[in-house]
Amino acid sequence: STTLRCQAVTVLGATGSIGTSTLDVITRHPDRYRVHALTAHRSREALLALCRIHRPAQAVMSRETDAAWLRERLREAGLATEVRAGAEALVEVSEAAEVDTVMAAIVGAAGLLPTLAAVRAGKRVLLANKEALVMSGALFMEAVARCGATLLPIDSEHNAIYQCLPIEHRGGLARHGVTQLLLTASGGPFRGWSARELAAVTPAQACDHPNWSMGRKISVDSATLMNKGLELIEACWLFDARPSQVQVVVHPQSVIHSMAAYSDGSVIAQLGNPDMRTPIAYGLAWPERIEAGVKTLDLFSVARLDFEPPDETAFPCLPLARAAMVAGGTAPAVLNAANEVAVAAFLDGRLGFNGIGDLVARVLEARPAEPAGELGTILEADAAARETAQAWLAGC
Numbered sequence: 001s002t003t004l005r006c007q008a009v010t011v012l013g014a015t016g017s018i019g020t021s022t023l024d025v026i027t028r029h030p031d032r033y034r035v036h037a038l039t040a041h042r043s044r045e046a047l048l049a050l051c052r053i054h055r056p057a058q059a060v061m062s063r064e065t066d067a068a069w070l071r072e073r074l075r076e077a078g079l080a081t082e083v084r085a086g087a088e089a090l091v092e093v094s095e096a097a098e099v100d101t102v103m104a105a106i107v108g109a110a111g112l113l114p115t116l117a118a119v120r121a122g123k124r125v126l127l128a129n130k131e132a133l134v135m136s137g138a139l140f141m142e143a144v145a146r147c148g149a150t151l152l153p154i155d156s157e158h159n160a161i162y163q164c165l166p167i168e169h170r171g172g173l174a175r176h177g178v179t180q181l182l183l184t185a186s187g188g189p190f191r192g193w194s195a196r197e198l199a200a201v202t203p204a205q206a207c208d209h210p211n212w213s214m215g216r217k218i219s220v221d222s223a224t225l226m227n228k229g230l231e232l233i234e235a236c237w238l239f240d241a242r243p244s245q246v247q248v249v250v251h252p253q254s255v256i257h258s259m260a261a262y263s264d265g266s267v268i269a270q271l272g273n274p275d276m277r278t279p280i281a282y283g284l285a286w287p288e289r290i291e292a293g294v295k296t297l298d299l300f301s302v303a304r305l306d307f308e309p310p311d312e313t314a315f316p317c318l319p320l321a322r323a324a325m326v327a328g329g330t331a332p333a334v335l336n337a338a339n340e341v342a343v344a345a346f347l348d349g350r351l352g353f354n355g356i357g358d359l360v361a362r363v364l365e366a367r368p369a370e371p372a373g374e375l376g377t378i379l380e381a382d383a384a385a386r387e388t389a390q391a392w393l394a395g396c
């Protein structure tokens, strides 16, 4: 049986928050998983440390200078890991015949091509890299169906919804009696703040999330609620939902990770401690369950659960994302690209916090949606949106 065979796993973005949590779960189950490839952008010291522990067949870095450095250190350590550089190598370790599972945990648009390659090669794809799906939704889901990939959402909300739906939930929510998806949001570190108060927010404040420890980009997205906007788009594609079927519910404790509402009045929720190892273990072992190193939720220490609607005036990124999904075509790719540029500028101190939403709105206006049937069109829309965003930044 396939469950007895050791699965070979490629971890894209191994040095990141999701990547290291994935390796933590894998280490707990050496009989079930072995690492085929590990990849990182520029953190070569961190990738070296991971290679020493996991002894992958392959390692990939973005630049050849970093790859050469890593190659030399691994040779000194007597490890046989083959080290390569660049985007093509990322694609190759994602589609390689000996790979069963790909954890897509690169942040941003840089993850699109390797993630799509894993899908097209029919792998089990553990999707953390939500930007890849937001950019290419229709094309991505069509490739999943056509190539027989097993797509398992790792984003905690989507993983929760996946667990709340019938195992076979394709063909539209209505067919399974699901009326609404309730997407929970912590509200981020600035829940309850007005636009005026938000104007002076610093990168350090924005990256200090109350419940989750994450990479800097997604931390800023959580603070602006763009993360919830990207997740709304992600939910529409993953579960074949209309934007109006996804309701965002602010739930500051982050204990309910999301819910599905059914036509008979039932609402099914998935609960747990906020620890990404739970959805990661679910994705690795599905349809089985394995130990993830996460304590069982103690409801007495949680004591209470609160819910409130999101403030879409102070946090315009959420309605902007919903509008981009409604507009369709290349609009979500444009939204994502503009947001990536805006977040990088905010982290560099070149743009204020409220400037993120302003910039995204301007770029969406300047780059109206076009049909997104082909990957080339999506990549062009992404590049054009980045150019527009950079030009606006240079002028302000």
Ligand code: NAD
Pocket (backbone or CB within 6 Å): 012, 013, 014, 015, 016, 017, 018, 019, 039, 040, 041, 042, 043, 062, 104, 105, 106, 107, 108, 110, 128, 129, 130, 131, 154, 155, 156, 212, 213, 214, 215, 216, 217, 218, 276
């Ligand atoms: P991170 O910044 O901690 O890690 C990103 C990883 O991607 C690193 O290994 C980095 O080296 C690599 N990387 C960055 N830029 C790259 C590039 N241009 N080319 C190749 N590799 C590159 O990010 P994270 O928090 O682990 O998030 C990863 C993805 O998972 C994001 O898409 C995020 O939205 C999603 N996600 C994260 C969490 C979380 O709790 N951290 C939860 C849900 C979804």
Ligand code: MG
Pocket (backbone or CB within 6 Å): 155, 156, 157, 231
């Ligand atoms: Mg999430």
